[in-house]
Amino acid sequence: MFTLGIETSCDETAAAVLQDDKVLSNIVSSQIQIHQKYGGVVPELASRAHIENLLPVIREALHEASVGIDDIGLVAVTYAPGLIGALLVGVSAAKAIAYARDIPFVGVHHGEGHILAAHIEYPDIGYPYIALLASGGHTALYHVRDFGKYELLGQTRDDAAGEAFDKVAKLLQLEYPGGPIIDRLAKGGNPDAITFPRAKREGYDFSFSGLKTAVRNHVALFTSKDAGIEPELKIKDVAASFQAAVVEVLVEKTIKAALEHDVHKIVVAGGVAANSSLRNIMKEKADEKGIKLYLPGMGLCIDNAAMIGLAGYLHYQRGETSGLDLNPRASMAL
Numbered sequence: 001m002f003t004l005g006i007e008t009s010c011d012e013t014a015a016a017v018l019q020d021d022k023v024l025s026n027i028v029s030s031q032i033q034i035h036q037k038y039g040g041v042v043p044e045l046a047s048r049a050h051i052e053n054l055l056p057v058i059r060e061a062l063h064e065a066s067v068g069i070d071d072i073g074l075v076a077v078t079y080a081p082g083l084i085g086a087l088l089v090g091v092s093a094a095k096a097i098a099y100a101r102d103i104p105f106v107g108v109h110h111g112e113g114h115i116l117a118a119h120i121e122y123p124d125i126g127y128p129y130i131a132l133l134a135s136g137g138h139t140a141l142y143h144v145r146d147f148g149k150y151e152l153l154g155q156t157r158d159d160a161a162g163e164a165f166d167k168v169a170k171l172l173q174l175e176y177p178g179g180p181i182i183d184r185l186a187k188g189g190n191p192d193a194i195t196f197p198r199a200k201r202e203g204y205d206f207s208f209s210g211l212k213t214a215v216r217n218h219v220a221l222f223t224s225k226d227a228g229i230e231p232e233l234k235i236k237d238v239a240a241s242f243q244a245a246v247v248e249v250l251v252e253k254t255i256k257a258a259l260e261h262d263v264h265k266i267v268v269a270g271g272v273a274a275n276s277s278l279r280n281i282m283k284e285k286a287d288e289k290g291i292k293l294y295l296p297g298m299g300l301c302i303d304n305a306a307m308i309g310l311a312g313y314l315h316y317q318r319g320e321t322s323g324l325d326l327n328p329r330a331s332m333a334l
């Protein structure tokens with residue numbers, strides 16, 4: 001069966017075609033250039049861009065998969081959580097296609113999609129595993145016992161990890177999104193140059209707002225009213241030291257969760273999973289403990305519709321579909 005996956009929860013308009021659980025096409029149209037001059041995603045602009053981009057992106061996904069719309073037997077769409085106007089565009093399109101073609105449709109939780117992205121690259125991964133979901137909107141640890149069984153172990157009490165990257169980039173007057181830029185700058189900096197705080201929340205919870213404030217205070221020492229950021233501020237060192245603080249906490253808690261639950265597999269998902277230092281250090285620490293690490297390729301870490309298509313297909317296989325009265329929701333626990 002062919003599934004059309006649709007993802008419009010934030011600033012990527014994405015469509016994918018799957019044949020059963022195999023991805024045939026995975027098209028992502030980023031709106032970064034629209035939002036960049038505002039230093040973050042502007043919800044109303046995102047919704048409008050989704051309206052303009054979605055049909056061309058769906059057509060491209062069908063074309064690349066060499067599949068016609070008549071061949072599609074299931075539509076899967078992100079319906080929560082995300083920007084409500086942005087979600088509405090994808091959900092409305094999915095409903096319209098499903099209704100017009102008289103085929104089933106499935107609403108998918110965005111976080112579930114991110115976690116299942118690992119199964120696209122590693123079909124034999126199996127359960128259980130510990131999943132670290134770290135993106136612009138979420139930072140959470142799950143004990144994934146089986147498909148559909150996500151036990152939340154802990155989550156951020158304030159900013160998401162990706163949000164912290166984006167906010168720190170803004171403090172450093174870098175462009176949006178900050179994650180990839182900080183990742184690149186950090187490669188030329190010293191991670192031990194500045195000791196930023198590691199927020200040690202109890203259990204498996206995270207907190208990144210104190211770290212962001214510490215970076216702001218550090219940057220303020222090198223900022224003057226007239227000249228702005230002074231050249232004495234070593235931006236690469238700030239990037240590397242900030243990144244080290246985030247990565248250390250993410251890695252430590254994820255490994256701890258695996259050991260304490262006697263689970264020997266870890267999946268890292270979400271946009272922050274694209275971070276090169278997180279990838280390297282998580283691998284090093286997992287190897288030390290004999291834990292197998294599953295890191296989806298960059299294209300499956302960032303928002304995409306292949307992961308939504310797969311999640312939808314797996315739900316459909318279990319007889320779980322959504323009614324046409326399904327409404328998108330801005331926030332929803334997995």
Ligand code: KG4
Binds near residue numbers: 163275
């Ligand atoms: O999963 P995603 O595409 O969208 C959400 O669901 O939020 O994640 C986007 C987030 C942004 O905050 C972005 O700065 C961050 O992922 N990100 C990174 C990197 N690439 C993307 N953070 C750190 N290092 C990266 N290389």
Ligand code: ZN
Binds near residue numbers: 110114135136270271
């Ligand atoms: Zn996402």
